[in-house]
Each structure stands twice: as structure tokens, then as C-alpha cells.
Amino acid sequence: MLLRDMPSRAWVATVLQWIRTIALATLFLALGQVLDSAIDGGNTSAAMILAAAAGGVAVVCSGIAAALPPRLRAVEERLWRGSGIRAVLHRDPAASPAPTTAGRSGGAHGGAPRGGHGGAKPGGGHAGARPGSGHGGVRPGGGEAELLTGGVERIAEYRAEFLGPALAAFTAPALVLLLMGVLVDPVIAVLLLALVLLVPLLVRFFLARFRGPTAQYRRLAGAATSRFQEVLRSLGGLVLLGAENTGRKTVAEAAAALRVQAVALLKRSQLMILVNDAVFSLVMITATVALALWRFQDGAISEGDFLAVVLLATLLYEPIDKLGRSFYVAMAGRTQQGMFTQTLTTPGTTDTHTTDTAVSPTAGTAARTSPVNFTETESSGDSTDPGHPLLRLESLGVERGGSSVLSGLTLDIPRGSTLAVVGPSGAGKSTVAMLLQGLLPAASGQLLLEGRQADPRDLQRAAVTVAQKPFLFSGTVAENLRLARPDASDEDLWEALEKARLAAEIAAKQRGLATQVGEDGGALSGGQVRRLAIARALLSDAQLLIFDEPTADLDRRAERLVDESLQALAGEHTLVIIAHRLATTRWADQVLVLDSGRPAGLGTPDDLLQQTGYYAEATAGEGEHR
Numbered sequence: 001m002l003l004r005d006m007p008s009r010a011w012v013a014t015v016l017q018w019i020r021t022i023a024l025a026t027l028f029l030a031l032g033q034v035l036d037s038a039i040d041g042g043n044t045s046a047a048m049i050l051a052a053a054a055g056g057v058a059v060v061c062s063g064i065a066a067a068l069p070p071r072l073r074a075v076e077e078r079l080w081r082g083s084g085i086r087a088v089l090h091r092d093p094a095a096s097p098a099p100t101t102a103g104r105s106g107g108a109h110g111g112a113p114r115g116g117h118g119g120a121k122p123g124g125g126h127a128g129a130r131p132g133s134g135h136g137g138v139r140p141g142g143g144e145a146e147l148l149t150g151g152v153e154r155i156a157e158y159r160a161e162f163l164g165p166a167l168a169a170f171t172a173p174a175l176v177l178l179l180m181g182v183l184v185d186p187v188i189a190v191l192l193l194a195l196v197l198l199v200p201l202l203v204r205f206f207l208a209r210f211r212g213p214t215a216q217y218r219r220l221a222g223a224a225t226s227r228f229q230e231v232l233r234s235l236g237g238l239v240l241l242g243a244e245n246t247g248r249k250t251v252a253e254a255a256a257a258l259r260v261q262a263v264a265l266l267k268r269s270q271l272m273i274l275v276n277d278a279v280f281s282l283v284m285i286t287a288t289v290a291l292a293l294w295r296f297q298d299g300a301i302s303e304g305d306f307l308a309v310v311l312l313a314t315l316l317y318e319p320i321d322k323l324g325r326s327f328y329v330a331m332a333g334r335t336q337q338g339m340f341t342q343t344l345t346t347p348g349t350t351d352t353h354t355t356d357t358a359v360s361p362t363a364g365t366a367a368r369t370s371p372v373n374f375t376e377t378e379s380s381g382d383s384t385d386p387g388h389p390l391l392r393l394e395s396l397g398v399e400r401g402g403s404s405v406l407s408g409l410t411l412d413i414p415r416g417s418t419l420a421v422v423g424p425s426g427a428g429k430s431t432v433a434m435l436l437q438g439l440l441p442a443a444s445g446q447l448l449l450e451g452r453q454a455d456p457r458d459l460q461r462a463a464v465t466v467a468q469k470p471f472l473f474s475g476t477v478a479e480n481l482r483l484a485r486p487d488a489s490d491e492d493l494w495e496a497l498e499k500a501r502l503a504a505e506i507a508a509k510q511r512g513l514a515t516q517v518g519e520d521g522g523a524l525s526g527g528q529v530r531r532l533a534i535a536r537a538l539l540s541d542a543q544l545l546i547f548d549e550p551t552a553d554l555d556r557r558a559e560r561l562v563d564e565s566l567q568a569l570a571g572e573h574t575l576v577i578i579a580h581r582l583a584t585t586r587w588a589d590q591v592l593v594l595d596s597g598r599p600a601g602l603g604t605p606d607d608l609l610q611q612t613g614y615y616a617e618a619t620a621g622e623g624e625h626r
């Protein structure tokens with residue numbers, strides 16, 4: 001357990017602690033010799049020099065061993081947080097960076113995360129890139145935000161500051177007892193060994209007792225953060241509705257639940273400290289003194305040996321002492337590490353269309369316990385099979401919340417074609433988008449990607465969704481674009497902007513690609529934000545680009561520009577456009593009309609306009625309102 005999680009650099013602290021233990025044992029043995037020599041009237045100087053030297057080594061090793069973990073902790077924090085952020089980013093179809101090659105400091109299993117791809121499932125239902133949600137989709141959910149902040153700190157503390165010293169502390173008794181057995185008295189050493197062997201049993205007992213409450217505490221902390229974020233995000237709406245108190249109550253309830261769990265956890269911690277200090281150390285010292293007295297009275301050991309044995313015993317309860325002091329660090333760190341790996345890198349849950357590495361879908365237990373186990377897989381991005389349409393849907397059905405929301409959907413989406421999906425509210429348009437992006441499973445029928453049965457991971461890699469309100473990070477235009485391809489040159493960025501019909505407007509800005517934008521767009525208009533998201537999606541090299549109501553809430557001019565930018569992609573890219581405004585579907589190759597979860601029409605815009613039905617009626621209605 002310890003070894004698997006331990007970063008390789010933490011071994012330095014472990015080795016230093018081992019040297020310190022041997023030095024301290026040497027010091028105690030030398031002090032025993034000093035006492036014996038003093039009693040016998042012999043020369044004590046050699047033993048005193050040895051004691052002083054050993055003491056010096058112990059002090060130096062302790063100093064270095066104490067200085068190392070905080071540095072390692074900073075490295076671990078950076079790597080884990082980087083890995084988590086990348087996993088979240090990769091979930092956003094419009095923000096899927098190609099892999100970087102950040103450093104790797106770990107051993108075979110326990111290394112720090114490297115810049116690979118974390119699979120990421122829509123975090124606890126809050127953060128997924130739900131195409132129809134109208135949100136950017138990249139924001140981490142509350143639980144994930146908690147993981148990426150406090151969680152990462154706990155993980156780094158556990159891996160960098162607990163594991164190395166803990167391993168040293170747990171193995172130190174073996175060294176001490178060996179020295180005691182060889183140099184003082186094997187009988188005392190063997191009997192104390194029996195007592196020391198109780199430690200692993202105690203550790204198991206407490207681990208089992210703490211695991212549940214710690215995990216529960218972390219879950220509640222995540223839920224509280226999530227509620228808080230939700231309330232913050234919807235504060236404006238809540239105020240308008242006069243419902244601030246509801247928001248306040250929600251947060252207060254989550255905080256109260258967290259408080260109760262925190263108190264329960266503290267109580268258990270106190271119990272642990274009591275067991276450590278009052279029981280184990282007392283038992284250990286009493287037993288050692290009793291054994292030493294017994295052996296001394298039998299004449300088996302000298303006064304000096306007696307002193308050495310008692311002093312050496314103080315090194316024996318180091319493991320339980322360490323455990324008592326840092327138990328919470330270990331439990332919190334392990335729990336967070338497990339949650340981090342599950343939430344941000346669970347195999348088979350996401351990782352969009354990335355171009356060269358991905359989480360192994362078959363990753364085993366080791367992979368699930370550490371986000372470092374990214375395996376290289378082949379890109380699915382470029383493989384094309386001209387014999388098949390890019391996507392084929394055969395009698396597809398989808399269920400949500402236990403009810404059928406889509407059924408009997410059959411259609412082909414050829415490579416380079418544009419499909420517009422239209423229909424009244426609740427017809428199932430977003431459901432189709434989620435299905436095509438691998439975010440919802442098919443309940444019936446089949447979905448073929450290039451002629452092969454597509455599983456959600458294939459679809460997540462192949463498709464990218466540009467959400468209705470794309471999320472921009474605080475940073476420059478270039479930084480926001482490079483989320484999709486970190487190694488893109490400025491030329492690549494301009495090319496993508498050109499295709500998205502945004503290049504001229506960015507070039508006209510004083511700072512060009514270095515123009516600062518923010519979460520709300522900053523220097524950009526709503527339409528420009530959407531075209532920036534289109535450019536970002538283009539940079540990702542996805543096979544399928546899904547646009548979720550790309551022109552919703554835009555004025556006519558902005559709508560026209562976004563529409564032009566989409567048209568410019570037609571033919572070269574495979575597009576699926578979820579459209580409210582039918583004007584944006586006029587140039588589509590085929591239009592799918594949905595009604596109450598069933599296909600109510602499929603054809604070219606012209607064909608559908610000739611027929612009576614939703615498409616013709618809604619198009620006419622739109623014309624009247626313009």
C-alpha cells in the first residue's frame with residue numbers, strides 16, 4: 001500500500017530516516033557502554049566519541065529529512081493539480097489539449113501524474129459537458145473543485161510528507177531490534193518483537209474504522225462546495241425571483257451536514273491519539289523496563305545494557321507515534337487520491353477525441369489508484385474508412401430517468417456532411433447531441449462509427465461539442481485557443497481563427513492574439529466568443545463537430561457571422577448543428593426533425609420545406625418574425 005503510492009523522491013527521506021535510526025541506536029548503545037565503563041572505572045572516551053559522532057549524524061539526518069518533504073510536496077501538488085486540470089479540460093470538447101510531457105517523478109506506480117489524459121466523467125453530475133445544457137461544460141463541479149484545491153493538498157501531503165517518514169518509522173523497529181538482539185540481548189529483542197507486531201494489527205483496525213467517515217466527510221465537503229458554487233452562479237436569478245433565502249438555506253444545510261461529520265471525525269482522531277499516547281507507548285515502555293529488569297536481575301545484561309534497552313525502546317514505538325500524529329494526513333490523502341482518480345481519471349468515462357494518448361480502458365487496479373497510469377493508445381482521430389459513413393444510427397433509442405426520450409432513430413452522417421437537428425422544446429435534440437458525443441448510452445439499436453460499433457469512449461474521442469455558452473478562461477485569446485492544442489503555432493491559431501471568420505476582428509485588436517479575455521468573454525462579444533470556441537474546436541482536430549444552438553441569444557448580425565463561420569467549415573468537416581433558429585439550417589445537407597423523441601422528418605432543407613410539418617411551419621414563422 002505504502003510502496004505503491006510513494007513517489008521515488010520520497011525514498012530519500014526514508015533512507016535518511018533509516019540512517020538516523022541507526023545513528024540513534026548507536027548513540028544509545030554507546031551511552032550504555034559509557035555507563036558500564038564508568039561503573040567499572042574504565043576509559044569512557046572511546047564510547048563518548050562514538051556517542052557524540054552518532055548523535056551528530058542523527059541530528060544532520062533529521063534536519064535534511066525534515067527539509068525534503070515540503071519541497072517534494074510542492075512538486076506533487078503541481079503535478080497532481082496539473083493532471084486534474086488537464087482531465088477537466090479534456091472533458092470540454094472545445095478545450096481538449098493535446099498531451100504535454102510534464103515531468104514524472106514517480107516510481108513504477110506511485111509517480112506523480114504526468115501530462116497525459118485523464119478520463120473524466122461529468123463530475124458528479126455537475127461538470128459534464130452536457131451539450132444541451134447551455135453551459136461551457138469545462139467548469140469543474142463542486143466536488144472536483146474541492147478535489148483540485150484542498151484535495152490535491154491532502155494528496156501531496158500524504159504522498160510527500162507522510163509516506164517516506166512513515167515507511168521509515170514502520171521499518172525502524174526491525175533495525176532497532178536487530179541491533180538490540182545482536183549487541184545487547186536476543187531474548188528481550190524477541191519478546192519486544194512480539195509486542196511490535198501488534199502495530200500492523202492496530203493500523204489495520206484503525207484504517208478500517210476511519211475509511212468510511214473520512215470518505216463521507218470528503219463527499220460532504222464536495223457537496224457543500226458544489227452547492228455554494230451553484231448558489232453563487234445563480235445568485236442573480238435567485239435575487240430576481242426573491243429566492244435568496246432558498247439559496248442561503250441550501251448552503252447552510254450542506255455546511256451543517258459537513259460540520260456534523262467533521263465532529264465525528266475529530267472524535268475518532270482523539271481516540272487514535274489516546275490509544276497511541278496512553279496505551280501503546282505506556283505498554284511498550286513498561287514492558288521494556290520489566291523485561292530489562294528481569295534480565296538484569298538474572299545477570300544476563302549489565303547496567304549499561306539496561307540503559308541502552310530502555311533508550312532503544314523509545315525508537316520502537318515510533319511507528320505508532322507517527323501513525324497517531326499523522327493518521328489523519330494518511331486517511332485524508334488516501335481518500336482524496338482515490339476520489340481524484342475515480343472522478344478525474346476513471347477509465348472509460350471520457351477523454352474527448354484526444355489525438356495521441358488516452359487513459360487505458362483496461363487499466364487495472366493499479367491504474368485506478370493513481371492517475372499516472374496513462375497508456376499510449378493509437379489515435380482514433382485520423383483513421384478514416386471511406387467505405388462507411390462517419391456515423392450510422394440504426395433504430396437508436398435512448399432512455400433518461402427511466403423513460404424513453406428517443407426511439408427509432410435511423411440515419412447516416414457521411415463524412416464532410418452537415419446534419420441539422422431541429423424540433424420543438426423537449427423533442428430530444430440535446431439527447432441526440434449527447435448520444436453522438438458518447439455522453440449518453442443507447443438503450444436500443446446501434447451506433448456505428450466508421451462501420452464499427454462505437455462505445456462511448458470512441459465517440460468522446462471523435463466528437464467535440466461547442467456549447468451554447470462556451471467557457472473561456474481568464475487569459476489571452478491564444479491561451480484559450482491553445483487549450484485545444486498546446487503546441488499550436490501562431491500560424492495554426494490564425495488559420496483556425498480565419499476559418500471561424502474571427503481572424504480580422506482579433507487582428508484589429510491592439511494586442512491581437514494576446515488580447516485578454518475572461519470567463520464572461522471580456523473583450524469579446526457573445527458572437528465572437530462563439531466563433532472563438534469554433535476556432536478552438538477546429539484546433540482539436542475532432543472528426544465530428546457538434547454545435548449546440550450556436551446562434552441562440554445573438555443579434556442578427558452576430559448570428560450571421562457565426563452562421564458564416566459554420567458554413568465555411570461545411571464540406572471540410574462533419575458537422576451536427578442543434579438548431580433553434582431554422583435560418584442556420586438552410587445550407588445543411590440534411591435536416592432531422594424530432595418530435596417527442598421520435599424522428600418526424602429527415603431530408604434536405606428544400607425537401608422539408610415542400611412538405612407540411614414542423615420544419616416548413618417553423619421556418620415560415622421565423623420569416624414572419626424577422
Ligand SMILES: Nc1ncnc2c1ncn2[C@@H]1O[C@H](COP(=O)(O)OP(=O)(O)OP(=O)(O)O)[C@@H](O)[C@H]1O
Nearest residue numbers: 132400401405423424425426427428429430431432
Ligand atoms: N436528465 C434528464 N433526465 C430525465 N429526462 C430528461 C433529462 N434531460 C432531458 N430529459 C427529457 O428528455 C426529453 C428530451 O430532452 P432534450 O433536452 O433532449 O430536448 P431538447 O429538444 O434539446 O429540448 P430544448 O430545445 O428545450 O433544449 C425531454 O422530454 C426531457 O424532459
